[in-house]
Amino acid sequence: MTPPTLNPLLWTVPIIPLLPLGGAAINGFFGRRSSKKAITTVALAFCGLAFFAALLIAASFSSAAAPYSFPVAHWIRAGNFQVDFSFYLDQLSLVMLLVVTGVGFLIHIYSVGYMWDDDGYYRFMSYMNLFMFFMLTLVLAKNYLVMFIGWEGVGLASYLLIGFWFTKDSAASAGKKAFIVNRIGDFGFLIALFLMIKHFGSLDFTRVFTAVRPLSPETAGAGLLTAIGLLLMVGAAGKSAQIPLYVWLPDAMEGPTPVSALIHAATMVTAGVYMVARSSMIFERAPMAMMVVAIIGTLTALFAATIGIAQTDIKKVLAYSTVSQLGYMFMACGVGAFSAGIFHLMTHAFFKGLLFLAAGSVIHGIGGEQDMRKMGGLRVYMPWTFLTMSIATFTIAGFPPLAAFFSKDEILWKAYSSPYGSWVYWLLGVITAFITSFYMFRLWFLTFFGDYRGGNANDAAHQPAIAHAAHDHSDHGHGHGEPHESPWVMLGPLVILAILSVGGGWVGIGGHFEHFLAPVFQSGATVEMAREATGEAAGKGTETLLMLISVGAAFLGLYLAYLLYQKRRDLPAKIAQSLGGLYQAVANKYYIDELYAVLFVKPVVDGSTTILWHDVDQGVIDAAVNDSADAARHISDNVRHMQSGNLRSYAGWVAAGGAVVIAYMVWMGVTH
Amino acid sequence: MIPLSYYLLLSGILFACGVLGFLIKRNIITIFMSIELMLNGVNLSFVAFAAQWHALSGQVFVFFVMVVAAAETAVGLAIIIAVYRTRETLNVDRVNLLKL
Amino acid sequence: MLHLILFLFFGTICVAGAINLLAQSHPINSALSLIAVMASLAGEYLLLGAEFVAAVQVIVYAGAIMVLFVITIMLLNAGKEERTKGSRIAILIGVPGVVTGGVLVAWTLLHRPDMQTIPIGALKGDPSDIARLLFHDFLLPFEVTSVLILIAIMGAVVLASRPEAIARPHHSTAGPQEIRELVATGKDRR
Numbered sequence: 014m015t016p017p018t019l020n021p022l023l024w025t026v027p028i029i030p031l032l033p034l035g036g037a038a039i040n041g042f043f044g045r046r047s048s049k050k051a052i053t054t055v056a057l058a059f060c061g062l063a064f065f066a067a068l069l070i071a072a073s074f075s076s077a078a079a080p081y082s083f084p085v086a087h088w089i090r091a092g093n094f095q096v097d098f099s100f101y102l103d104q105l106s107l108v109m110l111l112v113v114t115g116v117g118f119l120i121h122i123y124s125v126g127y128m129w130d131d132d133g134y135y136r137f138m139s140y141m142n143l144f145m146f147f148m149l150t151l152v153l154a155k156n157y158l159v160m161f162i163g164w165e166g167v168g169l170a171s172y173l174l175i176g177f178w179f180t181k182d183s184a185a186s187a188g189k190k191a192f193i194v195n196r197i198g199d200f201g202f203l204i205a206l207f208l209m210i211k212h213f214g215s216l217d218f219t220r221v222f223t224a225v226r227p228l229s230p231e232t233a234g235a236g237l238l239t240a241i242g243l244l245l246m247v248g249a250a251g252k253s254a255q256i257p258l259y260v261w262l263p264d265a266m267e268g269p270t271p272v273s274a275l276i277h278a279a280t281m282v283t284a285g286v287y288m289v290a291r292s293s294m295i296f297e298r299a300p301m302a303m304m305v306v307a308i309i310g311t312l313t314a315l316f317a318a319t320i321g322i323a324q325t326d327i328k329k330v331l332a333y334s335t336v337s338q339l340g341y342m343f344m345a346c347g348v349g350a351f352s353a354g355i356f357h358l359m360t361h362a363f364f365k366g367l368l369f370l371a372a373g374s375v376i377h378g379i380g381g382e383q384d385m386r387k388m389g390g391l392r393v394y395m396p397w398t399f400l401t402m403s404i405a406t407f408t409i410a411g412f413p414p415l416a417a418f419f420s421k422d423e424i425l426w427k428a429y430s431s432p433y434g435s436w437v438y439w440l441l442g443v444i445t446a447f448i449t450s451f452y453m454f455r456l457w458f459l460t461f462f463g464d465y466r467g468g469n470a471n472d473a474a475h476q477p478a479i480a481h482a483a484h485d486h487s488d489h490g491h492g493h494g495e496p497h498e499s500p501w502v503m504l505g506p507l508v509i510l511a512i513l514s515v516g517g518g519w520v521g522i523g524g525h526f527e528h529f530l531a532p533v534f535q536s537g538a539t540v541e542m543a544r545e546a547t548g549e550a551a552g553k554g555t556e557t558l559l560m561l562i563s564v565g566a567a568f569l570g571l572y573l574a575y576l577l578y579q580k581r582r583d584l585p586a587k588i589a590q591s592l593g594g595l596y597q598a599v600a601n602k603y604y605i606d607e608l609y610a611v612l613f614v615k616p617v618v619d620g621s622t623t624i625l626w627h628d629v630d631q632g633v634i635d636a637a638v639n640d641s642a643d644a645a646r647h648i649s650d651n652v653r654h655m656q657s658g659n660l661r662s663y664a665g666w667v668a669a670g671g672a673v674v675i676a677y678m679v680w681m682g683v684t685h
Numbered sequence: 686m687i688p689l690s691y692y693l694l695l696s697g698i699l700f701a702c703g704v705l706g707f708l709i710k711r712n713i714i715t716i717f718m719s720i721e722l723m724l725n726g727v728n729l730s731f732v733a734f735a736a737q738w739h740a741l742s743g744q745v746f747v748f749f750v751m752v753v754a755a756a757e758t759a760v761g762l763a764i765i766i767a768v769y770r771t772r773e774t775l776n777v778d779r780v781n782l783l784k785l
Numbered sequence: 786m787l788h789l790i791l792f793l794f795f796g797t798i799c800v801a802g803a804i805n806l807l808a809q810s811h812p813i814n815s816a817l818s819l820i821a822v823m824a825s826l827a828g829e830y831l832l833l834g835a836e837f838v839a840a841v842q843v844i845v846y847a848g849a850i851m852v853l854f855v856i857t858i859m860l861l862n863a864g865k866e867e868r869t870k871g872s873r874i875a876i877l878i879g880v881p882g883v884v885t886g887g888v889l890v891a892w893t894l895l896h897r898p899d900m901q902t903i904p905i906g907a908l909k910g911d912p913s914d915i916a917r918l919l920f921h922d923f924l925l926p927f928e929v930t931s932v933l934i935l936i937a938i939m940g941a942v943v944l945a946s947r948p949e950a951i952a953r954p955h956h957s958t959a960g961p962q963e964i965r966e967l968v969a970t971g972k973d974r975r
Contacts, residue, residue: 658780658782658783659781660716661707661708661711661777662873664704664708664875664879665875665876665879666874666878668704668879669879669881669882671882671886672882672885672889675885675889676885676889686788686902686903686905687789687792687903688902688903689900689901689902689903690895690897690900692829692833694891694894694895697890698799698800698803699803699822701884701886702800702806705880706806706807708879709807710866711867711868711869712863712866714812715806715815715866718812718815718819719806721819721854722806722819722822725826728826728838728842729826732835732838736835736903736908739908739909741908741915742922744838744915745923747835747838748837748841748915749926751841751842752934754846754850755845756936756937757937758850758854759853759937759938759941760941762854762941763943763945765857766860766945767945776867776869778869778870
């Protein structure tokens with residue numbers, strides 16, 4: 014480990030998380046009485062400073078001198094176990110730092126325009142800055158415990174921001190659901206941390222990985238590292254919305270669209286992927302855990318994609334798309350292609366952030382409507398939004414030479430060729446890519462082409478067919494006028510993200526990106542050597558073939574969507590009817606929420622009511638207090654008879670007491 | 686030549702009679718007289734012990750006890766008169782409430 | 786021998802008087818019994834050689850205190866005691882308590898075989914010796930008791946006085962009825 018560098022610029026690393034914290038504090042405490050201009054300035058300034066500092070750091074970053082660590086303060090000293098507030102900068106955290114600050118800053122700018130008319134503007138800006146603080150703590154942490162602080166903190170910020178319009182029941186419930194499901198994942202994370210403390214004596218990355226390095230891979234059976242890996246995966250599944258803990262992400266669309274873009278697309282949900290990538294040393298020595306990660310990722314990708322086909326709310330489609338793309342990232346990590354997973358994380362931040370922001374622009378422009386069946390033909394009304402969203406849609410479908418083509422292709426290739434991978438992963442990945450392309454273009458056609466089907470913005474007759482879609486934004490009632498383009502404060506970030514979506518993948522050409530991240534993922538496991546060998550052996554020919562197949566899948570999806578939603582508009586309804594029950598199941602998200610409600614929620618709530626409330630709270634705690642008061646009353650009721658006011662009874666008591674004293678004295682005199 | 690214990694026994698009997706009177710009697714004045722009886726019993730034991738130890742201060746102490754008994758009697762009877770004025774009764778069982 | 790006879794004589798009168806005090810229902814009878822007790826106690830004191838105390842006993846106790854009792858009984862016109870229910874505690878707990886205590890004390894006293902005996906007239910002391918003790922060693926208690934007596938006198942006067950006697954000056958022209966009203970409403974005193 015190198016000592017802190019001579020370059021003083023790099024010492025701003027510990028300060029970077031504190032900048033948005035300062036902004037959050039100022040806006041939180043003083044924002045209520047400040048002008049919107051002041052709030053905006055504070056929020057954007059601190060966030061922008063963080064981004065600017067990140068750029069400077071990137072400029073002075075030297076791979077040779079990496080990794081850098083920045084111990085800031087002591088924290089826990091308990092015997093041999095110690096944890097400090099320390100920060101860490103290596104290639105992986107640098108990439109995450111740039112993504113988080115960059116995309117975060119753009120979304121902050123966007124939300125200035127989006128949330129301007131909201132009463133809780135200052136609160137929103139404060140929460141957004143607070144989220145940035147926690148996310149930056151997470152990615153810059155040097156040990157698992159500081160990372161956990163950021164982990165929990167982003168969960169908190171997510172809760173606050175999902176339930177931002179807390180007067181709405183559905184929003185408040187969605188916030189609660191997100192936090193609670195996250196906590197379930199955190200339980201697994203914590204157990205993994207405890208195992209690490211017990212067996213490695215530390216939570217510091219360097220120490221843990223140094224202790225893990227000499228261990229041999231657990232190919233024989235499940236051991237300590239498999240347990241840790243699986244538990245970490247539980248935590249990641251909660252935070253990054255994988256099976257079975259993904260249910261909170263679609264509900265999280267109750268929050269404002271910038272929140273969905275920042276937290277539930279670009280940054281927070283990627284924390285799980287980051288954590289798994291960071292723990293690559295552990296995972297590579299636990300093949301069983303890797304397999305579980307890959308399986309969960311692949312299944313989630315396919316599962317969520319199928320649900321996305323039948324959604325009618327534009328944000329819900331994007332939510333399930335996020336779950337699906339996160340599945341891709343986990344698939345990549347599960348087959349050992351950690352840098353591919355991070356690559357896709359980066360491009361996903363660009364195009365998914367862009368998709369959400371553009372969707373927000375669409376919603377904003379048509380007065381709050383989110384149902385795609387009420388949209389259509391909007392490319393005429395909002396050309397810039399149409400342009401940027403189209404770029405994003407083509408990107409996510411995987412068309413070359415846009416960004417996601419490179420990252421998704423990398424993942425599919427590694428899924429096929431890696432020693433942990435198999436053609437099954439690859440096949441399911443390609444099918445998912447096809448479905449992804451299909452539903453994204455479905456969204457594209459429904460929203461921007463055809464005739465405008467929208468009526469009033471505050472139409473109360475919304476079909477409650479699909480679960481809970483919050484349509485009524487209180488702050489976007491721009492009247493029942495025509496759809497209109499969004500202001501430039503919102504379009505600017507869209508354009509920048511579009512540029513990044515186009516060119517963001519070019520860093521992956523020739524393996525530059527993978528090469529850059531290689532020092533982080535050099536785990537020294539024997540499998541890694543085999544991996545490189547096999548990768549080359551499979552040959553360039555197979556790779557090109559597979560690439561062509563995935564591009565073909567993208568085109569197929571585009572064609573199918575064109576067919577169903579542009580050319581023959583009547584077909585979708587007919588298909589839906591003929592599929593009958595199957596379609597209903599997909600449209601209702603396979604009834605997973607209802608299943609969970611019956612399996613988990615209801616027993617817990619009932620148990621809580623019966624046991625904890627009636628038996629413990631009322632029966633024991635309240636009863637203890639009430640009964641002791643009752644006992645006091647009864648005792649005093651009985652004792653008060655002693656004070657009768659009758660002189661002779663008093664004298665009687667005195668005489669009896671005197672007899673007792675005399676007896677005692679006699680006894681003492683006799684026995685001594 | 687009488688053993689000391691005989692005097693003390695007599696003193697004890699007087700004292701016990703005083704306490705019994707306090708417990709049994711219902712007239713305030715009679716109760717007060719039982720208190721005087723108790724004091725007398727105690728005086729007797731003082732003097733008996735003074736005789737045993739040949740200490741004259743025993744007698745002096747009896748003197749003081751009598752003085753205090755006199756003062757106490759005066760005040761006590763005054764209180765009894767006041768109580769009789771307000772409660773119209775000398776029965777101690779009737780005088781058990783602070784406020785009428 | 787004579788000592789014992791005299792002791793028993795006076796002692797019997799004492800105990801008889803005490804028991805008679807308990808047995809009589811009219812307080813005046815109880816008072817007279819008490820006088821008998823005190824007189825016999827004076828005899829006991831003489832047997833012990835405490836002449837001064839015996840004299841003081843007769844003069845102060847039997848002569849002044851008991852007279853005060855008798856005056857009060859006659860002033861208040863106390864009649865025979867009524868039999869009221871009273872308190873169960875006193876009978877149930879108090880009497881056994883007293884009896885137990887008495888038995889214990891008696892047992893302790895009679896149990897010891899080596900009790901000293903006291904000859905007749907054992908206490909040797911002139912009144913001059915007593916005076917020396919009183920005004921020399923016990924001067925402070927002596928003076929304090931004199932203050933005590935003064936306070937007792939004042940207290941007795943105040944407590945036993947009629948409310949009208951120390952009513953406010955401008956009430957002095959009030960008649961008995963008005964004064965009774967003043968007493969009832971508590972306006973008679975300052």
